[in-house]
Amino acid sequence: MTLMQKFLGAAAALALSAGAAVAEPALIFDLGGKFDKSFNEAAFQGAKRWADETGGSFREIELQSEAQREQALRRFAEAGSNPIIMTGFAFGNVLGEVAPDYPDTKFAIIDMVVDQPNVRSVVFNENEGSYLVGMLAAMASKTGTVGFIGGMDIPLIRKFACGYVEGVKAVNPDATVIQNMTGTTPAAWNDPVKGSELTKAQISQGADVVYAAAGGTGVGVLQTAADEGILSVGVDSNQNYMHPGKVLTSMMKRVDNAVYDAMKAGTDIETGINVMGVGNGGIDYAIDEHNESLITPEMKAKVDEAKAKIASGELTVHDYMSDNTCPVE
Amino acid sequence: MDFMTLLQVLESTIRLATPLLLACLAGLYSERAGIFDIGLEGKMLVAAFFSAAVAYQTGSVWLGLLAGIASSMALAAIHGLASITFRGNQLISGVAINFLAAGMTVLVAQDWFQQGGRTPSLIGGARFEPITLPFTEALADVPVLGPIYGGLISSHTILVYVAFAAVPLTWWILYRTRFGLRLRAVGENPESVDTAGVSVVGLRYAAVAIAGLLCGIAGAYLATALQAGFVKDMTAGRGFIALAALIFAKWRPWYALWATLLFGLLQAISIRFQNIPVGDFVIPVQFMEALPYILTIIILAGFVGKAIPPRAGGEPYVKER
Numbered sequence: 001m002t003l004m005q006k007f008l009g010a011a012a013a014l015a016l017s018a019g020a021a022v023a024e025p026a027l028i029f030d031l032g033g034k035f036d037k038s039f040n041e042a043a044f045q046g047a048k049r050w051a052d053e054t055g056g057s058f059r060e061i062e063l064q065s066e067a068q069r070e071q072a073l074r075r076f077a078e079a080g081s082n083p084i085i086m087t088g089f090a091f092g093n094v095l096g097e098v099a100p101d102y103p104d105t106k107f108a109i110i111d112m113v114v115d116q117p118n119v120r121s122v123v124f125n126e127n128e129g130s131y132l133v134g135m136l137a138a139m140a141s142k143t144g145t146v147g148f149i150g151g152m153d154i155p156l157i158r159k160f161a162c163g164y165v166e167g168v169k170a171v172n173p174d175a176t177v178i179q180n181m182t183g184t185t186p187a188a189w190n191d192p193v194k195g196s197e198l199t200k201a202q203i204s205q206g207a208d209v210v211y212a213a214a215g216g217t218g219v220g221v222l223q224t225a226a227d228e229g230i231l232s233v234g235v236d237s238n239q240n241y242m243h244p245g246k247v248l249t250s251m252m253k254r255v256d257n258a259v260y261d262a263m264k265a266g267t268d269i270e271t272g273i274n275v276m277g278v279g280n281g282g283i284d285y286a287i288d289e290h291n292e293s294l295i296t297p298e299m300k301a302k303v304d305e306a307k308a309k310i311a312s313g314e315l316t317v318h319d320y321m322s323d324n325t326c327p328v329e
Numbered sequence: 330m331d332f333m334t335l336l337q338v339l340e341s342t343i344r345l346a347t348p349l350l351l352a353c354l355a356g357l358y359s360e361r362a363g364i365f366d367i368g369l370e371g372k373m374l375v376a377a378f379f380s381a382a383v384a385y386q387t388g389s390v391w392l393g394l395l396a397g398i399a400s401s402m403a404l405a406a407i408h409g410l411a412s413i414t415f416r417g418n419q420l421i422s423g424v425a426i427n428f429l430a431a432g433m434t435v436l437v438a439q440d441w442f443q444q445g446g447r448t449p450s451l452i453g454g455a456r457f458e459p460i461t462l463p464f465t466e467a468l469a470d471v472p473v474l475g476p477i478y479g480g481l482i483s484s485h486t487i488l489v490y491v492a493f494a495a496v497p498l499t500w501w502i503l504y505r506t507r508f509g510l511r512l513r514a515v516g517e518n519p520e521s522v523d524t525a526g527v528s529v530v531g532l533r534y535a536a537v538a539i540a541g542l543l544c545g546i547a548g549a550y551l552a553t554a555l556q557a558g559f560v561k562d563m564t565a566g567r568g569f570i571a572l573a574a575l576i577f578a579k580w581r582p583w584y585a586l587w588a589t590l591l592f593g594l595l596q597a598i599s600i601r602f603q604n605i606p607v608g609d610f611v612i613p614v615q616f617m618e619a620l621p622y623i624l625t626i627i628i629l630a631g632f633v634g635k636a637i638p639p640r641a642g643g644e645p646y647v648k649e650r
Contacts, residue, residue, distance in 0.1 A: 033435075033561060035445015180603060184615055191565040193348075193555050194600065197341055201601045204337045216560045223450065223557050242450070 025050075025263045026059040026081035028072050030088030032189055032215050034062050038236040039215070039255060043087045043110070045237075046256030050263040058263065069094045077102040083120075083269050085262050086110070087255065089156060095119065106269045108262040110255060111156065113273055120269055122258045125277035126156070127163030128310050129251040130211070131317045132278070132285045132303050133233045134167020137209040138175050139299045140231055140248050145176040147207035149198050149221050151214035152188040153181040155321050160213040160235070160251075162326035163317050169328055170306070177329070178202045182217050192220025199224040199232075209233065209248060222247060231294065240290040248294050250286040257282065279311040332473070336480050338597045343485065344555060346593025347492045348373070348547045348564075352571035353578065353585045354499055355543035361503065361580060362536030363516035363641040367423035368408055369544055370568025371430030376401040376548025378434040381448040381559035382441060384455040390553050393455065397552075398545030404430065405541025413533045416645030427568075435561050446561040448552075457486040457554035486554040488546060495543065499582040512536055516639035519646040529646045544568075573625040579636045592621045 027047050029040045047058050059081055061072050069091060076084050077098070083106040086095065092112040099107055099116040108120040115121075137146045148164055150157040165177045180198045182188035195217035199210055210225050211233040212218035218235060219242075225232035226243035234240065234250030258276060262269055276282020285303065287295060309315035320326050352369045359366040376397035384393025404426050411422040435446035442448055462483040468475045503509035515522045515532045523529050551567075552559045574592050578584035598605075599617035606612075628636050 033445060035439070035447070037445065037447070041445065180600070181614075183618065187562070187565045190560060190562040192560050192563055193345075193551055194565065194596075196555060197345060197597070197600050200341065201337070204334070216563075219447075219558070219560050220556055227557075 023080060023082040023267055024057060024059055025266065026061075026076040026084045027259065028076070028084070028086040028091070029060065029062045030086070030090060031063050031066075031186060032088075034060070036215055037219070037239065037242075039253070040087055042237045042253070042255035043085070043259045046259030047085075047263060049256065050260050054264075056263075066090075070098060073098045073107075074101075077105045082106055082267050083108055083262055083265075085259055087259075088112070089154075106267060106271065108258075108269060110258055118271055120262065120271045120274055122262075122274045122276060124253050124255075124258075125275065125283055125317070125319070126160050126251070126253060127166075127317045127319050128278045129253065129283035129285065130160045130163030130213075131167035131170070131310070132307060133211060133249055133251045134164040135171050135303050135306060136167075136249050136285065136295065136299060137164070137211060137231075137233060138168040138171035139302065140294065141172075141175070141209045143206045143208045144172060144174060145178065145206035145208065147178045147199070147202035147210040148180070149195060149202070149210060149212045149214055149217070150179070150181045151183075151217055152186060153184050155324060157181065157213055158324075158326065159320040160211075162320040162328070164211055165326065165328045166317055167306075171302075176206070178205055178207055182214055189215035189217060191217050192223070195220030196224040200228070203228055203230060211235070211251075213251075234286070238286040238288065240286050240288055244290040245293065247291060249291055252284045252286050254282050254284070277310075278307055279313075333476070334601070336476055338594070338601050340480055341597035341600065342590060342593040343481070343489060344593075345596045346589045347489050348550055348555075348567055349571045349574055349589040349592055350492045350586060351495065351543050351547035351550065352568055353574045353589050354495055354582065355540040355547070356572055356575045357499065357578075357580055357582060357585055358512070358536045358543070359540040360575065360642055361516045361639055362512050362533050363519060363639055363644065363646070364408075364412055364533055364537055365419040365423065365643045366408065366537075366540055367420060367569075367572060368404065368426030368430075369540075369571055370564050370566065371423075371427035372401040372404050372541060372544035373548040373551065373564045373568055374427075374430040374434055374562070375404055376545040377552035377563055378438060378448070378548075378559045380545075380549035381451060381552040382438070384451055384553050385448050385558070388453070388455050390451075390455050390457055393553055394546070394549045397549035398542055401545030401548060402538060402541035405537045405544070409534050409537040412645065413530055413537070416647065419643055419645075431562060434559070438559065438561075448559040451553060451557040455553070456557055457488060457550075459484045459486055486550070488550040488554050491546060492550075493586075496582050496586045503582065508535075513639075515646075516641055519641050520649075523646070523648060533646075570621055573621055576636050576638075577621075577625050577628050579628075580639065591624075595620050 032040050034044050035041050085108040087110045089112040095114045099119050106118050110122045113121040148161050168175050199221045209231045212221035213235045222232045226246040231248040233248050236253050239250045240247045356366050379400040380393040380397030383396035384390045408422050411417040412419040438446045465479045465483045468478045519529045574588040578588040599614050603614045
């Protein structure tokens with residue numbers, strides 16, 4: 001046995017024992033990138049909170065291409081990471097294939113349902129949160145016209161749009177909602193220039209509150225809205241701070257809580273479908289020092305009333321993804 | 330469609346066409362000199378990042394613009410080194426530049442600002458503000474002409490005027506100067522230029538450098554005039570649309586202006602109107618977005634005139650021994 005082989009053998013043994021000794025959780029970020037100021041970043045915040053509180057550590061990877069999905073999943077699973085958490089609907093198919101190969105490993109997927117015994121599927125009722133910010137937008141609007149700018153045209157984003165329109169109409173049945181999608185390819189998540197142009201086009205059609213559910217494109221939407229002196233609504237994370245006094249509110253999807261819970265549960269993570277909605281604090285609208293002057297007590301009272309009704313089940317907001325149609329326009 | 334809507338669409342057209350026009354002219358110089366450049370996208374992207382980063386740090390958009398141009402020209406120099414001096418494959422070098430730019434901008438941005446591959450938002454003097462041309466006030470009350478002058482011609486950032494001025498300048502340089510004649514010759518028949526005792530390598534480097542300069546302005550326009558900061562991959566394929574426009578324009582400066590304005594108009598229409606009903610038939614927005622590429626293919630297929638690229642394009646020049 002040559003010296004080289006000895007070294008390699010020793011390194012392999014070390015790696016194996018390291019993998020077996022600690023079951024670190026792993027977190028896989030989707031193509032939007034870890035610091036997208038939104039969805040993936042919220043996941044990272046949740047993981048960081050867990051690490052800070054428990055002193056534990058977690059492994060992470062930011063995907064650079066579609067081809068890495070399966071590779072990343074298998075590598076973490078083989079290295080003994082448990083549970084493995086991934087953000088984004090796009091993991092659905094891959095996880096469906098990979099999960100049965102590692103029955104002892106627990107997986108958690110956010111924004112998608114994967115029907116496997118060792119998978120926890122966390123889904124959010126974005127329609128409920130969009131309904132709430134839609135109500136606020138309609139109440140803040142002076143022109144009676146509000147806008148919606150989506151990222152890539154996928155059912156999930158239509159779900160945002162549909163809930164938003166319902167919320168707007170609940171306050172002002174005569175309101176007009178202008179809806180635009182940025183594009184049909186993943187580039188639509190990172191095109192702030194087009195986001196700006198869409199915002200300008202909506203302003204010229206009378207919109208004075210614009211809701212952006214568009215990832216990095218939303219940065220351009222919020223910027224243009226602030227420049228042109230209208231209000232905007234942020235998404236996923238609390239984006240109120242980006243333009244204080246110009247962002248009406250943000251539709252918060254507590255991805256951080258979902259990741260935190262999953263990591264805290266560790267290997268004992270409960271599998272199955274986990275719905276996060278207004279009722280269990282998974283979805284909310286943001287109110288902080290940056291936007292409190294924009295939201296009057298009457299507005300807040302009205303929205304909180306709707307929030308309570310949604311939580312109690314008295315009011316249901318239509319879910320676009322349940323039947324791929326929206327009852328309102 | 331009423332007059333104001335038309336005006337808004339045309340205004341949007343100018344904003345969207347400007348980066349395309351600058352990148353298209355950049356490609357024109359480079360390809361006319363026989364160097365294919367599919368790295369327009371990458372050069373714009375680094376320029377967008379460095380212009381925003383430097384403008385943020387110094388508070389001066391002009392220093393940002395210079396930094397953007399410098400970074401873009403640095404990548405152009407790499408492209409020149411690979412494809413002129415070392416006679417490598419120009420397409421591969423261009424692809425490499427695109428990858429380098431996509432990765433490097435995010436990496437450096439993360440290291441400098443810790444905001445996930447973004448620069449912080451630019452405020453005040455770190456952004457190009459729209460400039461109001463003289464007589465806007467005086468003409469404001471004149472019907473039709475007032476809004477056209479005030480909205481369409483005035484109230485853009487300085488870089489827009491630079492881009493439009495670059496078209497006649499490019500035409501003049503290419504067709505009325507000795508440098509332009511030699512530049513065109515080097516893309517058609519470098520041997521003859523060499524025989525005349527003029528440096529082929531020197532001319533090609535000059536062309537690539539001009540391409541870097543123009544891409545630098547285009548990138549700075551995206552990040553510091555249209556937007557207030559850099560966002561990962563913010564060029565979103567505009568470098569490739571500019572290449573399509575270059576083919577559509579048959580490598581000519583004035584045609585480049587019309588081609589990029591047409592592509593800008595198609596984008597502006599797709600932004601303003603999601604679906605366009607024509608009688609019973611509805612044109613989906615995706616069709617409008619794909620139209621630039623469809624038009625380019627039609628041109629390439631030879632249905633509308635013929636697009637003949639510079640004859641020596643893509644071939645490294647080897648002096649016979």
